[in-house]
Amino acid sequence: MTNIESILTQLGIRAQNPGLSTGLHHWNGRGEVITSYSPVDGGEIAEIAGAAKFDYEQIVETASAAFNVWRLVPAPKRGEIVRQIGDQLRLNKSNLGTLVSYEMGKSLQEGLGEVQEMIDICDFAVGLSRQLYGLTMHSERSQHRMYEQWHSLGVVGIISAFNFPVAVWSWNAMLAWVCGDVCIWKPSEKTPLSALACQNIIAKVLQANDLPEGVSCLLIGGKDAGGWLAEDSRIPLISATGSTRMGRSVAQVVGERLGRSLLELGGNNAIIVTPSADLSVAIPGIVFGAVGTAGQRCTSTRRLIVHEDIYEDVKKRLVKAYSQLRIGNPLIETNHVGPLIDEAAVEQYQASAREVVKQGGAFLIEPKRLEGSGYESGCYVLPCIAEAGVNLPIVQHETFAPILYLIKYQSLAEAIAIQNDVPQGLSSAIFTLNIRESEIYLSNAGSDCGIANVNIGTSGAEIGGAFGGEKETGGGRESGSDAWKAYMRRQTNTINYGNTLPLAQGIKFEID
Numbered sequence: 415m416t417n418i419e420s421i422l423t424q425l426g427i428r429a430q431n432p433g434l435s436t437g438l439h440h441w442n443g444r445g446e447v448i449t450s451y452s453p454v455d456g457g458e459i460a461e462i463a464g465a466a467k468f469d470y471e472q473i474v475e476t477a478s479a480a481f482n483v484w485r486l487v488p489a490p491k492r493g494e495i496v497r498q499i500g501d502q503l504r505l506n507k508s509n510l511g512t513l514v515s516y517e518m519g520k521s522l523q524e525g526l527g528e529v530q531e532m533i534d535i536c537d538f539a540v541g542l543s544r545q546l547y548g549l550t551m552h553s554e555r556s557q558h559r560m561y562e563q564w565h566s567l568g569v570v571g572i573i574s575a576f577n578f579p580v581a582v583w584s585w586n587a588m589l590a591w592v593c594g595d596v597c598i599w600k601p602s603e604k605t606p607l608s609a610l611a612c613q614n615i616i617a618k619v620l621q622a623n624d625l626p627e628g629v630s631c632l633l634i635g636g637k638d639a640g641g642w643l644a645e646d647s648r649i650p651l652i653s654a655t656g657s658t659r660m661g662r663s664v665a666q667v668v669g670e671r672l673g674r675s676l677l678e679l680g681g682n683n684a685i686i687v688t689p690s691a692d693l694s695v696a697i698p699g700i701v702f703g704a705v706g707t708a709g710q711r712c713t714s715t716r717r718l719i720v721h722e723d724i725y726e727d728v729k730k731r732l733v734k735a736y737s738q739l740r741i742g743n744p745l746i747e748t749n750h751v752g753p754l755i756d757e758a759a760v761e762q763y764q765a766s767a768r769e770v771v772k773q774g775g776a777f778l779i780e781p782k783r784l785e786g787s788g789y790e791s792g793c794y795v796l797p798c799i800a801e802a803g804v805n806l807p808i809v810q811h812e813t814f815a816p817i818l819y820l821i822k823y824q825s826l827a828e829a830i831a832i833q834n835d836v837p838q839g840l841s842s843a844i845f846t847l848n849i850r851e852s853e854i855y856l857s858n859a860g861s862d863c864g865i866a867n868v869n870i871g872t873s874g875a876e877i878g879g880a881f882g883g884e885k886e887t888g889g890g891r892e893s894g895s896d897a898w899k900a901y902m903r904r905q906t907n908t909i910n911y912g913n914t915l916p917l918a919q920g921i922k923f924e925i926d
Contacts, residue, residue, distance in 0.1 A: 417512075425610075445636075448461065448463075448635070459517060470642050473598060476626075476627065481569055485595075507529045510580070521750065524706065558912070561907055564593075568648075568651075569598060570597050570653065573656065583609070589898045609634070610634070650903075652664060657679060658679045658837075658838070658887075665677060678892060680887060682840075683838075684842055688826065693728065695869060697735055699843070699869075701732070709815045714872070717819045719821045736797060739797060741796065741797075770802065770806070777798055778801055779797070783796075797818070830855065839885035840887040844868055844869075855868065864881075880894055881897075
């Protein structure tokens with residue numbers, strides 16, 4: 415038995431035993447068979463029978479019934495269940511992190527980091543379970559009390575992407591659970607086993623606490639499954655992570671039925687480097703942002719906007735840093751960069767590289783598909799750097815691959831304008847030791863992104879802050895701060911404890 419097979423077994427997954435999990439049991443789905451391949455070596459890991467529409471109906475019924483029980487559990491006790499989930503994730507961190515790395519292709523350190531992110535959001539949600547605060551306000555009417563409170567929303571549909579197979583789902587699920595909602599999770603069909611492993615972990619916690627399995631449901635399937643969620647009026651909130659194209663479709667379908675959508679979509683993230691920047695800090699942040707997860711993060715650094723006075727120096731430093739990158743099997747801890755997710759991603763990388771040249775750009779580090787020993791899956795590519803003018807159309811698009819566009823600027827106002835002049839608005843950063851530059855960058859006239867950093871890169875958000883972006887990134891917010899409000903419904907209450915009925919605004923309505 416290989417190490418991966420052993421890990422699957424320890425996580426409750428029997429390879430070669432297709433099934434669809436909704437919590438405490440598996441059954442064979444009636445839909446298409448989903449095959450999980452590893453981009454690490456191209457091997458087939460396992461097959462899972464996906465859901466047909468009949469299976470989907472069973473899942474929604476199971477979730478809806480569970481909601482009627484779960485919403486009546488006091489919020490701090492719901493937090494206690496999430497605390498137990500966090501403890502189980504700690505116990506399974508090594509196995510789950512390794513599976514994430516092998517199934518998705520990110521480095522082992524990033525796979526383990528993704529599980530740690532799940533643990534962190536569990537801890538955050540436990541505290542949140544005692545802080546679902548409303549407001550009390552003064553009434554204009556005598557002997558009246560006004561306040562607002564927050565109630566559970568219902569069944570929350572979560573559609574997640576392959577690049578973060580488990581963490582982004584957990585941002586949604588842990589908050590939704592302490593808010594009293596139940597969840598139906600539709601993971602990427604490219605990474606179903608990581609989702610199934612999480613489901614098995616959570617199912618044991620629910621079972622140990624005599625709670626209904628439908629608190630956490632898993633919907634494995636292709637695009638049709640996501641469509642079922644989006645169209646279903648029984649599901650008041652759809653949280654979807656993925657491409658802008660996918661988000662537009664979800665928003666249109668959910669909006670047509672007047673449901674809520676929480677969207678976290680594309681990013682075309684930029685870093686500005688000013689003459690005062692500490693390049694010993696900036697270069698590692700730039701390189702990790704550009705090549706981490708092989709450029710397949712929504713927060714990956716796509717554009718580097720450098721002042722003309724330090725442009726040549728930054729170029730030299732980047733070439734040196736890129737020459738030190740170790741590319742290969744992500745389960746080998748010394749490797750920095752693993753493979754792209756699949757052949758289609760490699761083709762996108764190559765097509766974008768061809769467009770750079772066609773549009774007049776030039777490569778500082780040439781793109782290359784890596785082949786031979788250690789690169790058997792065919793999905794390994796060389797992170798590359800292109801010198802690109804701001805007028806290159808390709809710079810306007812998000813390429814989910816390790817291609818960094820290097821752009822020169824003269825003034826800070828110009829740099830900010832270049833950064834903001836793309837359709838996306840997720841993450842952004844500036845490296846500067848000049849307090850005026852940093853404050854201008856963070857001001858109302860600065861970055862138009864949902865995330866704006868100073869002296870750290872675009873990638874690697876903490877769970878304590880709300881995560882999300884503007885423009886074609888979708889406008890949603892997940893994880894920390896007050897993102898929990900998206901998973902609840904607000905109610906304003908007025909109580910009359912007097913013996914008369916005064917009306918608001920002094921309106922008189924007298925009857926005998």
